[in-house]
Amino acid sequence: MEQLDCCAAPKAEAARVPCPGCGANGKPVGEETVQGLLIPEALAALGVQGRSFCRTASCPVLYFAADGSVAHKAQARVRVGMKETEGPRPLCYCFGHTYEDVAAEVAGGGACSIPTLITAEVRAGRCACERMNPAGNCCLGEVNRAVKEARVAVGLPLDGPSPRAPVVPDERRP
Incomplete structure (x- = not known):
């Protein structure tokens, strides 16, 4: 990777x-x-x-x-999400995602697009983690932890597809 x-x-x-x-x-x-x-x-x-x-x-x-x-x-000039107990709790400081956004996506279908969205923005050179994140580094580790915690909170396994996730047909099958 x-x-x-x-x-x-x-x-x-x-x-x-x-x-x-x-x-x-x-x-x-x-x-x-x-x-x-x-x-x-x-x-x-x-x-x-x-x-x-x-x-x-x-x-x-x-x-x-x-x-x-x-x-x-x-x-601090910003709310420090990992030290907050009430929402909205910032998670991604560059692109505005919160712990509550992650929880809502997971609760709505088990999957969460936020790590993929952040990765695409980082690859495009649009992050400023060292300046904007209080931890001084990329938020993806914390975002992935939040996804796992949200999955556990709704009774889903830590990794893998959700039973509510849409099934994408394999077009290679006859």
Whole structure:
């Protein structure tokens, strides 16, 4: 499978450091991400070295730095979907898809077109994940997790066709 640029892992990723808010290991993020997503006051207060993103849903810390400084979820310019409990919860920041969009598609037929739509947009060079996604990377991993969670929520297997999915005839048969 072809690797999409915004989905590629950074070549030299810094060591993961525990979040001062919850103790979970953070994910290193780049300058472009924090500059685009934090309000100016929070950006000025956040240390420059070793910036990381905390993905723990219940933790109020969004970004933290090696010097112990933090920026909280409330200091972001956007809602951070994986840290929200009420909808709409952003999932794809470049193209406007939400967790609720995924759940509605799955509930309506078992399948979900959103990962395919995002992949097509990424291939066309229309994503800005590093600037728009608080995690600083491509959302497809999180989108695919959301699809699996939505399938489980409606009693479908994690992968495979839905019993409600339309059957496409094989035109090669006689």
